[in-house]
Amino acid sequence: MSLDMSLAETRLQRLTAHEALQRLEHERASRLTQLRAIDEAEAEAEEQVMAAQKGTIQRILTEVEAAVARVQDGSYGTCQGCAKPIPVERLEILPYTRFCVPCQRNAA
Template sequence: MSIDHRAVDRSWLADLRASLADDFATQTARLRELTELSADTGDPSEAHHQAALLSATRRNIEQITGALGRISDGTYGACQKCGKSIPAERLEVLPHARFCVPCQEKHNR
């Protein structure tokens, strides 16, 4: 089953937008906490762990922001590489997906 990105159910998109906005707020709060807690403990493994958490949180925020932008501009659900519809199952699991599976596999190489 694929989503026709031109005729997506508006209530589903509204729910998705609200969910992504909540995720954005959560990730932003997490980033703020991680930034405030970034005091140097002298433990290299702790510093590495902290840096990894900061990086992952920033990446999550970027992905959420991108999905919200695609919803706003009407391109949500369309593969950014080939333009085909991204399957609904993929978007349910990965709501910030930018590519269909074949294009994602090519992008990862």
């Protein structure tokens, strides 16, 4: 096993379910705040742009909810493409991600 892999595994172990849920709750709160701001500004903005933004935020909220379910069933942090651990750095940036970077590229 390489040094890089053992460091990644050690860092992954430090992201506890509680920490993951905290990050996901923060993500959820941020997106809900964005949705409220869009709803308030909708009268002033172009309807098409606002609809696209709302759609994106709602998609992310769906991903956040799915990530919460993965935390609860114990599969959080495991790539759904290759079944390897997702690096903790990626989970810190995108706490709701389902894929490691290589698998995300293949899924897109």
